[in-house]
Amino acid sequence: MKKNYKELFTKYKEGAATVEERQQVEEELERFEALSQYLEEEFHDGSLEEEMNELVPKEVLDVEKLVKRRLREVMLKGALLSLLLLGLIFYGLSPLVSTFFYNPMNESLSSVEKDVSIDLAVLSELTMPEYASSSVYVESKGFGRYQMRYSITDLFHQNSLVTENKVVRGSVVETLNSLYDREPLFITPLEIMREEKESRKQREDIHELLSGLASTNYGSVSVLFKNSLSMEELRGFQTKYENIRLQWVAVENGQGVQTSSLITGFSPLGSRRSAHLFADETLLKEYPGLHLLEWLVQPGERNQDGASLEAEGYEKHYEALLYYALDRKSEISVLSERLKETEVLEESAAYVEEHGVHTYGVLLDGTVEDLLVLLKDETVEWMEIKEMKVLAP
Incomplete structure (x- = not known):
């Protein structure tokens, strides 16, 4: 069994x-x-x-x-x-x-930098007179979410502030230490600055203030010109005041002097702003003049109007910044809601194509003595002191 x-x-x-x-x-x-x-x-x-x-x-x-x-x-x-x-x-x-949303980790424009680093550098030079940006560190969190970290440097004090952005499917939903709500180039409304009586009183007040400061004081000021200057005239102004450092040049866009809305401009020769992010050969082929010094060394095609090389370089550089920003407006607008809500890039490009590059004002640095001399210049309509510091002995 x-x-x-x-x-x-x-x-x-x-x-x-x-x-x-x-x-x-x-x-x-x-x-x-x-x-x-x-x-x-x-x-x-x-x-x-x-x-x-x-x-x-x-x-x-x-x-x-x-x-x-x-x-x-x-x-x-x-x-x-x-x-x-x-x-x-x-x-x-x-x-x-x-793939359906903004990806700041893309590396299609440069062989050494992420696209977002170049986007931010262009945005800061075009619209942030007093600040410069660093390369951007990006960490993917999956499903269209990213954490971005970079430094914004104050060009006057040379202080850096770490900024963090949390990007979720094409939009910045959280920002730590944002500088986008910064003070504009001019605080005073244009109609007051252009009024002769107010302008004269302002110059007297500034003269009195500067005269009471020690020679070791160094200031950052915004200057409005009585009449807009061409890049050739700007270069002459810059050469005349060799001890004054031009940090940023505001460019006309046909909408008048912009005192509260978004403005555009560029950093000229002598500015403390670094342009190393613009030195990639691929970028320079697509946007000649994006790196100002590279263009001055190898200017390529030039205009035959007798303008100085530096003046042409300024025009090429501003146009390269502007056209780059236009080509990548959807990407750059992720970094700036104000840019997304305005047509300033389109207006600036249309104006420049018809009238050329002209400036109505600049941001500059100088000693008390240099600024007092500048106040006497007939091309200067208005001056606002933004910041002062004492130079080290």
């Missing part, structure tokens, strides 16, 4: 048993299960384990081991499948989602 049952059980495990044979085996298994349960309830003694192993047929133990092994296999496969699905979602679906 044992031999017959063993053969019968083998057929049962292999799935070759008939209905009657399966019923016979399952009845035997129920009998052994009932016996095992009875013994477990009656005897809770570990010393009986050896006797139990002798009483329970080996075939039943084999079935139990098989069931446990199959259960472990199912659990392991389930865990592996869950990990695989999570990996596919994050590493497969996440990059796919990211």
